Amino acid sequence: MSVFSKATSSFVRQMQGDRDGSLIHVSRPHDSHKLVPLAVVVKRNRYWPWQRPKYQPSDFILRDLLQGDAAFDPDVTESPFISYNETSRDDKSGNWKAKADMVQVDVEGEGSSKRKLSFGNLQNQKVTVKRLLEDCRDRKLDMRHYLVQQVQKRNEVLAVLKERVLTTTPCGITETQKKQGSCMGVLNLMGMLGTEISVQESFSVNVDRDISLEIPAQTVIAYSLLELEIQKELCLQPETFGGFESDSGTSSPSFDTVDQQRVGNGIDLSRIQPPKRAPLSALNSELQKQEESLCLLAELPVRRCLFEMLFKSLEDRDTLSLQEQALADWCCRAGVLELQPQRMNAPSCALLDLLCLVPAIQSENGSAAECSPPPQLTAVHLLVSAMEALPDETLFQLTLCSPEILQAIDELICQLRGSCQPLPDNSVPAILLEEDGKTWKLLEQLLRSSNVTLERVKDGLRAETGSEEGDLPLVLCLTIRGLSSLCNGDD
Template sequence: MFSTATRNFVEEIDDGSLIPVSSLIDSDKLVPLSLVVKRKRFWIWQKPKYLPTDFTLSDVLTGDTPLTPVVVKTDFLKYQGTFGDNKSGNFESNLVAVNLKVEGKDTSKLQSSFGSLKKEEVDVQKLLRDSKDKLLDMSHCLMQQTREKTREVFGVVKERIVTTQPCSVIEEVQQGGQLEELLSFCGPKSTQVSVKENSSLHKDSNVSLEIPAHTVIAYCIIELEIKLNGHYELCLMSDTLGGFEVDGPVKKSLVGVPGAHDDTPKKSCFQRELEKLSGHFQLLSVLSAVTRSSLLQLLKTTMEDREAVSVLESVLDQMCTGKTADLGEVKEANQMQTVQAILDLLEHSDSSPTPSLLSDS
């Protein structure tokens, strides 16, 4: 509920740089210059996942002199929003001896009242000066664990949006369904027997969440480009990506930071992302035209439904980590059918002699 409210807030007021806080537990971790792990997801359409840590940038530096950021606080805005969603559907089947009719309706309303908000922003110019002679402790356990995973990069909290007073998030949900069944059959001596059954289900819920003052609801990070020797650079431009330097010649350098040199041709962010995904496109290219067309059509249908995308992401994450896909929590029948159809196509590719689409390569 809290994550839905913060996501709605970010979608209404930001163009893409702000990250919604997904859990109240993470709020206390998101102090200025705290470290956040940005995890790139496996599938093309998935947004990165952001994991706040218990460490700040100073905690993973060598030496005894911590960074002392200057934080500028300003009034941001006053926010109150109400979002509603209505879903309904019906299914009717007429067979030889059975008539079945199913109807369902789901109505929800989410009201968020964050009140007056403040923006806290780190002085980046001072951070650049203070970082000039600093080195990261590459033996720190957090550095080593993150470096081992090629999809993860570090970022530091540059900006955050904070509540100034107690506020609330209220969610009202109404769910209802009806099942009507008519069974007809012939008994002895051509006697016709009919059995009719009606059943209905109705469920209401009203949940109120009280949020304390000084709660972080959204934040912004600067990614870090980390060298093998522990030097780091701040990725100030939106199309400059962070990460760990690999063994061998440096393939790219930071743009916009004093002392950095760029001797390689510039590539757009889009081009770099396409190069990283070339292996996935190669797997798609070996599929038959019919399978490829069916898969892309199913993905297109899924992406039109936010809940279906979340379900598919969860199921695929389970499969990519070696777990059995669990569709038991899927409520909507059409979502389950679409996701199951995608899984069937992927499993078909898994049984072919070509590399599986489910392998994490």
């Protein structure tokens, strides 16, 4: 996640306690100039149950999408908001050891980051919704506009900006990152006379990075929306869930605005929150829905290259987000790939290029005859979306896991899910008990970072969901299962 996105996201989290949760953080400073009053924003529905909706500012404002030439200007009220300053610090550490035959590798790493931001005195601008409703009462949406047609085809939602929070003076964000790592390799050989020969090589890496970002005045850092319900004509109402009217005459709202089972893109979008303080076996019903798809990853001819590519993406949340979005677009087009280089970075393009080498995916690319994407493509998208849903701390802990440790953790989780009873100690994979407890500590930190507690009891080992609500235990299990599947065998 970029420095700017981290700062605005932190600001919104702090504000949600005093508001109704409607504020959306601005993830890129380049979007600020688009977020004017009544700017049109596309709300992209979630593809998987655990995902949050995503918002894409467009280059249009509401009047660009309406029929007729009569223009209207929004009635906007301005008021001082708050003065916001924040200082935060984050420390991380971990290590792992791998041993196979005559080769032994030890890796240790630690890092810290300190962020200081000052948005100064902020301003709040609100559109007078009552005036807007009057201005739009007899106006109709231009259904031939290409943005409207594109959104309708993808079953997304159009919304307009009704409120924004922006800076009033130049301000700045500074972040200091320090990373230290070491690696030692040992090769043991037997000499001709039976003597043991040990060859040792080690190196260390120290990285210090200072980032300073200057933010100009009038930069939008957060906003809220009014969704459009599009029936036979435009409908603007407060608290209305957006969507398009279907052929049956009923509106098809966003999947995120209803608490009931829905199906989108052929995927079951029923959202079942994992219970608090429950054994991992409580996740089985949800996990079993997706694990059949993840099993296909072990059959991919490029699985090892794919593992290395995705494992590297764990270090860069921005890349993960771009990869997930590219895969979502590909899946929504039923497996027909349409490259959009302007919305991707090099790792995202490399991922798509690699998947195009898979015969089962390549054979369907370029033809929209099928109404659903290839199952192998869906499996990769499932894994990447689960990875993206994990918090930064969990992603960091995963980077410290070797392929062997990932497979051992997957085996352990499967055993813990298999019964409500504690797991006997002798059933724990041996690799997790090595290194004087360091690997076990890594395991505990990894699970704890995604709301799973692991504890030893009289009869063995027990794992359960934590005290917080959310899908983190579910997406962690899916991520570990997916990455472990990619580790099986060679390409």
